[in-house]
Amino acid sequence: MEKKILIVEDEFIIADDLSFMLKHAGYHVCGIADSFDEAVGMIKKFQPELVLLDIHLKGKLTGIDLARHLGELDIAFVYLSANSNQKILEEAKSTNPYGFMVKPFREKDVLVSLEIAGYLHEQNALARRNSELLLEGALVDIVNENGPAEQKLLKSAKLLQSHIPYDYLAIGMKNADDLANRGRSFLRLGFNEYQIIGIDDLITVAGTRRQELMKIMEPSQADQITAIFNGLSFRELCSKDPEKALIAKTFGVNANLNAHVPVQGHNGFTISFYSRKDDTYNNRHLSLIKRLQRKLSLLEDCFRQARDIPEPAITRQITEAPTLTSKGSSKPAFDGIIGTSHLLLTALDHLTLVAPMDTSVLILGESGTGKERFAKSIHAFSSRRNKALVTVNCAALPAHLIESELFGHEKGAFTGAVDRRIGKFEQADGGTIFLDEIGELPLESQSKLLRVLQEKEIERLGGRNTIKVDVRVIAATNCNLEKDVAAGKFRLDLYYRLNIFPITLPSLRDRKEDIPELAAHFISKFSERVGKPGMSISPQALTDLRNYDWPGNVRELEHVVERNVLLTKGNVIEQVSIVNAGNKTIERVEETRMKSIDDNEREYILRILKQCNGRISGPGGAAEIMKIPSTTLNSKMKRLGITRHHMNGL
Numbered sequence: 001m002e003k004k005i006l007i008v009e010d011e012f013i014i015a016d017d018l019s020f021m022l023k024h025a026g027y028h029v030c031g032i033a034d035s036f037d038e039a040v041g042m043i044k045k046f047q048p049e050l051v052l053l054d055i056h057l058k059g060k061l062t063g064i065d066l067a068r069h070l071g072e073l074d075i076a077f078v079y080l081s082a083n084s085n086q087k088i089l090e091e092a093k094s095t096n097p098y099g100f101m102v103k104p105f106r107e108k109d110v111l112v113s114l115e116i117a118g119y120l121h122e123q124n125a126l127a128r129r130n131s132e133l134l135l136e137g138a139l140v141d142i143v144n145e146n147g148p149a150e151q152k153l154l155k156s157a158k159l160l161q162s163h164i165p166y167d168y169l170a171i172g173m174k175n176a177d178d179l180a181n182r183g184r185s186f187l188r189l190g191f192n193e194y195q196i197i198g199i200d201d202l203i204t205v206a207g208t209r210r211q212e213l214m215k216i217m218e219p220s221q222a223d224q225i226t227a228i229f230n231g232l233s234f235r236e237l238c239s240k241d242p243e244k245a246l247i248a249k250t251f252g253v254n255a256n257l258n259a260h261v262p263v264q265g266h267n268g269f270t271i272s273f274y275s276r277k278d279d280t281y282n283n284r285h286l287s288l289i290k291r292l293q294r295k296l297s298l299l300e301d302c303f304r305q306a307r308d309i310p311e312p313a314i315t316r317q318i319t320e321a322p323t324l325t326s327k328g329s330s331k332p333a334f335d336g337i338i339g340t341s342h343l344l345l346t347a348l349d350h351l352t353l354v355a356p357m358d359t360s361v362l363i364l365g366e367s368g369t370g371k372e373r374f375a376k377s378i379h380a381f382s383s384r385r386n387k388a389l390v391t392v393n394c395a396a397l398p399a400h401l402i403e404s405e406l407f408g409h410e411k412g413a414f415t416g417a418v419d420r421r422i423g424k425f426e427q428a429d430g431g432t433i434f435l436d437e438i439g440e441l442p443l444e445s446q447s448k449l450l451r452v453l454q455e456k457e458i459e460r461l462g463g464r465n466t467i468k469v470d471v472r473v474i475a476a477t478n479c480n481l482e483k484d485v486a487a488g489k490f491r492l493d494l495y496y497r498l499n500i501f502p503i504t505l506p507s508l509r510d511r512k513e514d515i516p517e518l519a520a521h522f523i524s525k526f527s528e529r530v531g532k533p534g535m536s537i538s539p540q541a542l543t544d545l546r547n548y549d550w551p552g553n554v555r556e557l558e559h560v561v562e563r564n565v566l567l568t569k570g571n572v573i574e575q576v577s578i579v580n581a582g583n584k585t586i587e588r589v590e591e592t593r594m595k596s597i598d599d600n601e602r603e604y605i606l607r608i609l610k611q612c613n614g615r616i617s618g619p620g621g622a623a624e625i626m627k628i629p630s631t632t633l634n635s636k637m638k639r640l641g642i643t644r645h646h647m648n649g650l
């Protein structure tokens, strides 16, 4: 059947050209609107499957406003943009479009973008359906298992986290007969670390009196509502509802999704999600919770049982190893991912959500933020965990070898191919391939990779047959792939195929609150390694670590700690030495300190890079001067934590 498309564009000639192009390609253009209001009317009337929308429209409201409306209706859309400024583009991007088409349009690009948008929309819907089925099954399992009711509530709360994010979750039954047993709340402290808060705890934490709280928590109309309150609307709600106001003040939350769960025979109960971010909740969350209502109503039993458990005398903190364990081992799949900042937890939630599915994942983040570690965890928590995880660093391979490395070659395929070689894709059959630094893949190899993703088959170089492979692709990059697409260095269609589920890792400077925990982790690791267990760090040195900008992210912090563990004579790192860009050292220690071999090598490489204006390979590049292959220099730089940021500062 022809796909129904609506065009929303205020320039008639452009809209008309586009419409002609689309009809010619077999699409059904159901209408052309030039303003927000007209578009909303047509969407209601024609229910298009895809909308192409310009950012600038007639009237006050823009294409970005319309995009938000489309997001709520779960209709795919692609922006038609001229040269907009960065701020507008950022805002447009935050509405999660399925693509951008830049004017003037070439027919070929338009058709590819539409095909990709349709594909992504289907994939997303499929992935959502699958993860919802998993969620429903897991909820039923929890309700049916033996064990304390309060723990069952906690497990259900944890399960909901990656589907509907929250910092504080309150489950309450207001028609319970005594206040002490009216509710259980869960405050998130770490990835899998929650504090259970009963009514007595709430009285203590909020600094209120029992009677006052009892009054505030009287059953009200608001308990029966299933709705979203983000930012301003949450503040308005708080001005009318003292219970919400108390929670907002006590836990610093700015958004709320309130879900009423009806139960036969009484008023039911409420599950209320609260987030510190003020734009957390959307219609997707709302429709999910509505679809889950029947399954959630099964929690009623646990809730009633939990009412009979005496209130804890003191606030309890539930700290557990992550539940995501690799089967057959008690080792947490998140092994070695340290940190509890909001940004890292969000990334871990995304990891949890996507890992069990077979979807391609694109991990974005600066160098040293932990992309490879995330890729390993995704594999470890997937059903492919017993098969291979094959890693390929696209930047470290010479361009002429990439294809034989990825797809293999037959004997005699080219000069030097003395034997048949099995490529990385075949090695990863049944498992996962991790394509690190995907942005460095030459254009020619990109087309071949795209074919593998589409056809799920490879052809060895010099081979005559195609070979079916079943491989999940995880790609990572520290480049801005969209810029590379715009510059013609990265294929748009490949970008969209890979970008089905992006996970963005925060830079260390954006999650400085994790530095103490990370530092402690690395101190313990390196002090044991060098036979000086039990080392610690002084508050001043920790402040120095927090004050630094960390262009090399966690990898750089790891090196800095390693170096300081070696340099410190006693048991406490009193002052830190950080060798940063351009060989300047932020030192609070004496200059006369001994330098490690790595320090010397790092300084040497930085000096050579400076001489070559940051050029690594090719004539006059650093690799040539150092008489080593550029791939070796790249891996040395990676090991020593030398990044593009360092090079920008040269």
Ligand SMILES: Nc1ncnc2c1ncn2[C@@H]1O[C@H](COP(=O)(O)OP(=O)(O)OP(=O)(O)O)[C@@H](O)[C@H]1O
Residues within 6 Å of the ligand: 336, 337, 338, 339, 365, 366, 367, 368, 369, 370, 371, 372, 373, 374, 436, 477, 478, 518, 554, 555, 558, 638
């Ligand atoms: N959250 C974390 N907790 C503990 N260690 C971490 C964390 N993130 C990264 N690391 C450590 O930092 C180093 C760099 O991590 P990793 O190689 O995964 O980064 P990357 O983003 O893939 O870097 P690149 O882009 O340079 O390939 C590794 O030694 C890893 O163990």
